[in-house]
Amino acid sequence: SQQGEEDPQALSIQEGENATMNCSYKTSINNLQWYRQNSGRGLVHLILIRSNEREKHSGRLRVTLDTSKKSSSLLITASRAADTASYFCATASYYGNNRLAFGKGNQVVVIP
């Protein structure tokens, strides 16, 4: 099955800085979703971008999607200590019955 794959980063930034993480995938998709996971907890859905969209915003989050490169990026602006978490991208494909395929996650630490 296809996999969303984040750049294998453990990102450590100062509060107030921007955090960017990337995700690549292998096959055609219907949509791409980003999730956040705090340590020892379940995942929380952040944002969904459809295959015909190129950019989407939600609060301090900005997601881009480049279907020609099969990649997406998640930007968190003006980071806060509470943004410390792991971030996962997940792709949904019509051929996979829209079952989500998750990447391995990016760990982000925001230093106060």
Next chain:
Amino acid sequence: DGGITQSPKYLFRKEGQNVTLSCEQNLNHDAMYWYRQDPGQGLRLIYYSQIVNDFQKGDIAEGYSVSREKKESFPLTVTSAQKNPTAFYLCASSISPGKENSPLHFGNGTRLTVT
């Protein structure tokens, strides 16, 4: 508040014993899912159910079993046939199975340790 409840949060079992993980949702979602998460790996799908009394194998179903007798409940049994059962197990649900653009809602997981 609507949500997904997984219990217990921590579970310890001896090797060779079956164990059942609970997952209950009050979101009135049709679809429910079980994922396994291991350190350094993404989530891997074990089983999913699109409707009551029906379920399908995911990518790593061997050694696991499920039932879906009620819309609200989707328990997962980890059998003694599962070779590496120690992991963090996550249950999720979504509004409609296979519906495009339907995000998942997750429970807070059960950490299973088998010794």
